[in-house]
Amino acid sequence: MPLEDMMETPTIAWQPAEYIDPTAFDERPVTLGDGEFAVPGTVTVPRGAGPHPAVVLLAGGGPFDRDATVGPNKVLKDLAWGLASRGIAVLRFDKVTHTQAESFWGADCTPADEYVPHAISAIEALRRLPSVDTERIFVLGHSMGGKMAPRVAAADPAVAGLVILAGDTHPLQWSIVRVLRHLADNDPESLEGLPSIDDAIEQAKLVDSPELSLSTPRSDLPFGAPGSYWLDLRSYDPVATAAALDKPMFIAQGGRDYQVTVADDLSGWQAGLADRAEVTIRIYDADDHMFFPGSGPSLGADYLRPQHLDPAVIADVADWLTTVRNH
Template structure:
């Protein structure tokens, strides 16, 4: 997760570079909370095995935690893929650890779960800003192969769970010619190109913060022109355009140069120019894609219909929207990212039950 001068976003950066307006929303900074404010956070002792592991993708060392049910197996398994920006294996954000909770839930239900640090985070090597989507897809594919190579795991029943940007990467890996991915779960995974998600996200977030329509229109114009340059492959032009725009802002509203540079790095370019439609249309495995009805980052009304259309050829695909839940699947009437830290629930229990029931139906545990 990256922090811009305006909004912290799990999927994208929404930064002051874009608007330069004083009425823009405040950052969704983590809020200090007491330990009791995260009632779903799993606590040891756990009724399952937990092992820190490492494996490689070429020159990259990937570090993570593998949890497995008690017994000899073979168990079905899944790799969890985080949202955008540098995330640790628990996808720690706003005082919540959703991937720790998901791993605990699914392992208790009979599934082995591998969750890993992103490039440049924790025990994983590399630099995320320098990575492309083929690089990140290869990281995930290496995780699948690692799981398939474990004697206690059923190599024919290894799947992927992707949250937010992970919902881009999971289908990309699963649709590969030799992926052998058995199933995919997409939690708030976008179904339209990255630039489209970013623009719609900005409209909704700014409007919810009371920004004047003129400021929203200016932001959309900037984003449209900037991402058009990226989509055209003119990375130098996109960098120059954003630099010129940033320099034109009052000094107190400019982005720090390192953050501005990261917005034009290969990783962000890959994220903003990616079109998930071909990979989604190629899937012929059990797929569960679900959204939150109040999500302001991957907006259900923008992404659910194209997701249904893209998965229409997959007889084992399910698409669902949970009313009243935000991007983290927390109960939230507004869906504002600034509220993530203030909500005690990490993931609505109804979502955990729904996904677990779907898994048990499609990929029964041993």
């Protein structure tokens, strides 16, 4: 089932996880950026004077809202409320691909356009809050948001550190092929509406080829994204960008994740950062791409069952954000 269909599925009302204490924090709306591509967001602030550490959340690839809603589940809302219950201020926002998809994709857009401006605006918004410790504002990205988190930190050197949850390092165009093969082996009915494996391979080869240009037809490229998007993504090395940052990092990976994998993606972070004392790398063996615990092969349809993000991930990220210090 395509990701967009999962987002639009009629849902059961979301209920807070047991690890959330709604009496521990307050929320207020915020607008990030200005003009045509301004997006709405929510800032979640723990009660009490602080100063509190704070984190900006970056959703994964696709037209996600601020909660990263998929079916009845809200991964980033789990994170925001779970962390705020533990004394951490959080800002999350609707992606521009959710609020202004047609105008955004109609231009020669890039992954940097998709993530960096609003993330920087979110960091600035947190700095203006009197209860936030301005020396401890972090960026947390999930999936493609994790891939782009080092790019955000490179654009704002005052970022205190990074949390990368299932951040991909394998080229996205080839990850698509891997996902299709996984589904073909484990859930072939879910391939309806998705490109064939052969078509995905041809699109991936085109992304890799010297023939890729701004004028390459979108219909020949993955997701119908423009050549500008793939040229920018092809030139971006998240591991090298992270390695050039003198910042602490917490990198987490689900062992059952088939979209971003231990073998193909976490191995990249390990190769580039494992010797760094300020980098913590952790695998949650039972978790899938959304960090939902389970067993057996992970399938896209699993995301449509009401679930919550692994409480161990919430606890570990909260502990890390509370105790880490940027050297």
